Amino acid sequence: MAEEVKLFGMWASPFSRRVELALKLKGIPYEYIEEDLSNKSPLLLKYNPIHKKVPVLVHNEKPVTESLVIVEYLDETWKNNPILPQDPYERAKARFWAKFIDKKLLPTVSKLGHMAGKEKEEAIEEAQQQLKIMEDELKGMQFFAGQRIGYLDIAANVLIWFRIVGEFIGETILTAEKFPFIWEWIEKLMEIDVVKECLIPKERYQDLMQLNRNASKHASN
Incomplete structure (x- = not known):
């Protein structure tokens, strides 16, 4: 099954930029979706109904929220180019x-x-x-x-x-x-x-x- 990775983010968010950096370091192909936080999209509200914030990573239709949680998820799911220390x-x-x-x-x-x-x-x-x-x-x-x-x-x-x-x-x-x-x-x-x-x-x-x-x-x- 093909891996479908989407990132809902906002250009000025340092938290979105964190996730983008992790994706690039891991070499994970992804689709970036820019959000207007003054007019949040139905998809953002669907994938993050609790906080209604970016970033949101959607991996094969499964949403993951909070930037550091997303970075750890990426590292655990894609084993190449590890980000977290092994020890x-x-x-x-x-x-x-x-x-x-x-x-x-x-x-x-x-x-x-x-x-x-x-x-x-x-x-x-x-x-x-x-x-x-x-x-x-x-x-x-x-x-x-x-x-x-x-x-x-x-x-x-x-x-x-x-x-x-x-x-x-x-x-x-x-x-x-x-x-x-x-x-x-x-x-x-x-x-x-x-x-x-x-x-x-x-x-x-x-x-x-x-x-x-x-x-x-x-x-x-």
């Missing part, structure tokens, strides 16, 4: 740090655009403390997975997105001076062709953020 302890560590990124670091950075004054300063400090933890974990390694990119590098790929957000809100959260190991890791990642293919277009994303900011201002007036 159980290393695999557990990779999952731990991926969860740290999603549950701690991302929520801190995501709220910066809605803050001002002392509250914003405290959130920036908190984000940088969390980045320092990731910096220490990366110290002395080419990639989070070792000599080549793997599961945690895919999860941490959102750190590239921090640059875009930081420039837009006028705060340099992530700099080469403060986080030299993460900065060097990002530079190495961006030399890899499949990573380049999965980058969020910076100018287009900043235009979207500006539109959202303007819409929020009008809504509050």
Whole structure:
């Protein structure tokens, strides 16, 4: 039976980009379906009726949701080009740090655009403390997975997105001076062709953020 793989995603979603990167690293052919999240398609609502969000992977009509769950599903289903570490302890560590990124670091950075004054300063400090933890974990390694990119590098790929957000809100959260190991890791990642293919277009994303900011201002007036 032919493998039918579809990915419902959105160009500006770092979570969709995670899954695209995993698919490309694994060499899995797939059909990409772009979603308009302001007008969600009936298929997206059918395949993800609980959260109604992207990304959604549909494999032979079976939907899988949540980006890191999808990445693990891909790795377990297609055994070639493994993404997760083979050693159980290393695999557990990779999952731990991926969860740290999603549950701690991302929520801190995501709220910066809605803050001002002392509250914003405290959130920036908190984000940088969390980045320092990731910096220490990366110290002395080419990639989070070792000599080549793997599961945690895919999860941490959102750190590239921090640059875009930081420039837009006028705060340099992530700099080469403060986080030299993460900065060097990002530079190495961006030399890899499949990573380049999965980058969020910076100018287009900043235009979207500006539109959202303007819409929020009008809504509050």
